[in-house]
Amino acid sequence: MSNTSLDKDKIKILLLEGVHQSALDALHAAGYTNIEYHKTALAEDDLIDKISEAHFIGLRSRTQLTEKVLSHANKLVAIGCFCIGTNQVNLDAASEKGIVVFNAPFSNTRSVAELVIGQLILLLRGIPAKNAACHRGGWMKSAVGSFETRGKRLGIIGYGSIGTQLSVLAESLGMDVCFYDIVTKLPLGNAQQVKSLKELLSSCDIISLHVPETASTKMMIGAKEVSQMKKGAIFINASRGTVADLDAVAGALKAGDLSGAAVDVFPVEPKSNNEEFVSPLRGLDNVILTPHIGGSTMEAQENIGVEVAEKLIQYSDVGTTIASVNFPEVALPSQADNHRILHVHHNRPGVLSKINAIFSDNNINITGQYLRTTETLGYMVMDVSSDAGELALEKLKDVEGTIKARVLF
Numbered sequence: 059m060s061n062t063s064l065d066k067d068k069i070k071i072l073l074l075e076g077v078h079q080s081a082l083d084a085l086h087a088a089g090y091t092n093i094e095y096h097k098t099a100l101a102e103d104d105l106i107d108k109i110s111e112a113h114f115i116g117l118r119s120r121t122q123l124t125e126k127v128l129s130h131a132n133k134l135v136a137i138g139c140f141c142i143g144t145n146q147v148n149l150d151a152a153s154e155k156g157i158v159v160f161n162a163p164f165s166n167t168r169s170v171a172e173l174v175i176g177q178l179i180l181l182l183r184g185i186p187a188k189n190a191a192c193h194r195g196g197w198m199k200s201a202v203g204s205f206e207t208r209g210k211r212l213g214i215i216g217y218g219s220i221g222t223q224l225s226v227l228a229e230s231l232g233m234d235v236c237f238y239d240i241v242t243k244l245p246l247g248n249a250q251q252v253k254s255l256k257e258l259l260s261s262c263d264i265i266s267l268h269v270p271e272t273a274s275t276k277m278m279i280g281a282k283e284v285s286q287m288k289k290g291a292i293f294i295n296a297s298r299g300t301v302a303d304l305d306a307v308a309g310a311l312k313a314g315d316l317s318g319a320a321v322d323v324f325p326v327e328p329k330s331n332n333e334e335f336v337s338p339l340r341g342l343d344n345v346i347l348t349p350h351i352g353g354s355t356m357e358a359q360e361n362i363g364v365e366v367a368e369k370l371i372q373y374s375d376v377g378t379t380i381a382s383v384n385f386p387e388v389a390l391p392s393q394a395d396n397h398r399i400l401h402v403h404h405n406r407p408g409v410l411s412k413i414n415a416i417f418s419d420n421n422i423n424i425t426g427q428y429l430r431t432t433e434t435l436g437y438m439v440m441d442v443s444s445d446a447g448e449l450a451l452e453k454l455k456d457v458e459g460t461i462k463a464r465v466l467f
């Protein structure tokens with residue numbers, strides 16, 4: 059697909075990690091039938107082998123598209139992350155190869171927020187430990203250390219889509235909500251933004267993390283931050299495993315400094331359901347451990363399947379990059395009897411004039427043109443009325459700064 063787009067049945071789509079059937083249905087309905095489907099992530103060697111033949115790939119959080127893996131993706135034009143997080147994809151390497159990346163930024167937001175509400179209620183009542191005791195034949199009937207949510211202070215770290223949903227749900231339970239975010243945010247309801255992470259950690263009964271994995275969030279909860287939490291606080295992390303030091307959390311739980319925790323994401327997660335899960339939190343009765351299922355509800359997965367598949371279809375059919383994670387957003391309406399050319403380039407001055415000169419020098423009539431740029435990348439969709447696409451393409455590829463140029467139809 060580096061030159062002229064293929065017939066739909068030749069476009070190879072690799073779907074990994076059991077993305078929902080709704081994605082397959084949407085792709086089939088749009089005429090894409092050449093789909094290889096895997097229920098799990100692939101080992102790196104296998105992934106490299108498969109990605110070298112794929113034009114599109116769909117994945118969730120387990121598949122690591124590193125620079126090395128992407129260096130083999132010579133036919134790939136788009137990546138669909140069937141989830142919110144895109145940290146598993148090296149976005150710079152993808153952009154450098156002219157590969158557009160999409161995700162589903164809101165489809166599982168509610169699922170994560172609901173799980174956290176459930177976890178904080180169970181932890182405030184000491185249910186995980188009482189449940190574990192019952193399973194062993196014990197009977198811990200006591201109100202000691204058991205609390206209602208009403209009036210408790212919830213601290214949300216990262217007040218984005220999930221953090222704000224959680225804030226609204228928690229207030230409806232009568233909780234007092236505060237949040238810490240690097241950006242000044244409009245507080246919903248009666249929530250309050252605090253000035254420092256320390257202020258949040260030292261004042262809250264429950265602390266819940268909802269930040270993305272970035273350089274600034276890596277290990278943002280280390281031993282020092284755990285020691286700043288209130289005695290008896292509850293710690294929840296359903297964001298990313300790289301954000302918190304679980305040895306420090308385990309130490310504080312064992313010492314009785316934290317009263318409970320719920321953790322859904324881990325620095326190293328098993329690649330499949332057959333691999334052993336290893337964590338310093340294993341065996342602690344006051345900890346709810348879940349296998350990265352914060353966003354795993356039937357509703358969320360079905361919606362994600364449709365949303366991301368549609369984005370891939372729109373890109374494949376007409377070159378639309380609306381809501382892409384790494385590309386300038388372009389949507390040019392299709393016109394009958396026209397040919398469409400896509401040009402991805404480094405954002406340098408003069409590229410557009412060089413492209414236009416190619417068309418005027420060759421007497422090719424441009425009937426539609428839309429260029430948008432990000433700081434580093436330019437993406438242009440252009441319609442021409444004559445059948446001179448192939449001729450123009452050869453010259454377009456020589457324009458300095460070109461990353462990818464192809465005739466779409």
Ligand SMILES: NC(=O)C1=CN([C@@H]2O[C@H](COP(=O)(O)OP(=O)(O)OC[C@H]3O[C@@H](n4cnc5c(N)ncnc54)[C@H](O)[C@@H]3O)[C@@H](O)[C@H]2O)C=CC1
Nearest residue numbers: 142143216217218219220239240269270274296297352353
């Ligand atoms: N456990 C699971 O299954 C799921 C986990 N997630 C994780 O949750 C994360 C958050 O999701 P959304 O709320 O949709 O993202 P979002 O992008 O809407 O919100 C993230 C918020 O974190 C803030 N932030 C970034 N760096 C920060 C820092 N250093 N300190 C404080 N705040 C910071 C941002 O300003 C933003 O307000 C995702 O990136 C993903 O990693 C998302 C869905 C499912």
Ligand SMILES: O=C(O)CCC(=O)C(=O)O
Nearest residue numbers: 118119120141142143353
């Ligand atoms: O569904 C998954 O595999 C991961 C969900 C998640 O963490 C996300 O949406 O960012």
